[in-house]
Amino acid sequence: MRHTSHYVIATAIIVAAAPAIAQTSVTDEIAKYRQLLADGNPAELWEMRGEELWKKKDGPQKASLEQCDLGKGPGVLKGAYVELPRYFKDVNKVMDLEQRLLHCRMTLQGLTREQGTKTPFASAGNPSDIEALVSYITAESKGMKMAVTASHPQEKTAYEIGKKIFFHRGGAHDFACATCHSTDGQRIRLQELPNILTKSNAQAAYTTWPAYRVSQGEVRTMQHRLNDCFRQQRFPEPLYGSDAITAVTMFLAKNAEGGVYNAPALKR
Incomplete structure (x- = not known):
């Protein structure tokens, strides 16, 4: 016995x-x-193409993006991404990278909003200039620590709005971002779901986007990642470059403060 x-x-x-x-x-x-x-990492090809696009004279004004100010001065890319989103005085609002990049393409190159937001996410046979530009810009901050300040009143407001969106439940499944990303040890199939409320997890998750998705054969940006999350929650898809996405990004970026940035990364 x-x-x-x-x-x-x-x-x-x-x-x-x-x-x-x-x-x-x-x-x-x-x-x-x-x-x-x-x-x-195939993302290096996107980085190379992004550098060409950054320096290429394009648009109605036949100008490059080399005078684009991402927060550290015209044309300064080193360390710019790890401080985004941030408040920009010239437009009196908080912008993330993709919003600011759109602003530069419109003001410097003369593109319309419709032209500037055309093909934000690539598909088979239809590459995205935006994903290439983002790959190049973010790669210039590799090895640096996330340092989003959230010191300006509008930055603080964006953070709080992003936090509310993160916890807001709705849609056909009554889901929120927090449904998947506020508890340790959760998974969907083989995919780990980081608990964004834990600093180490927030750092590990945020600092590896954009990323080359092996399953899609494309580099995907943070805007794409968040849009896809809303899609899976059965929420209406946010408009590209919307203030709502910038607010969520502010919440995630601030939670990842101090994490070493290491992207474009590689994901399944």
């Missing part, structure tokens, strides 16, 4: 631990896969 009891107890422990063991195994294998590809 004693041996039987020990056997039953041991079996129960193994069965109970099996999901955790399986989860760890899958996570480890995905990490190994990413590591194997890390030295040849």
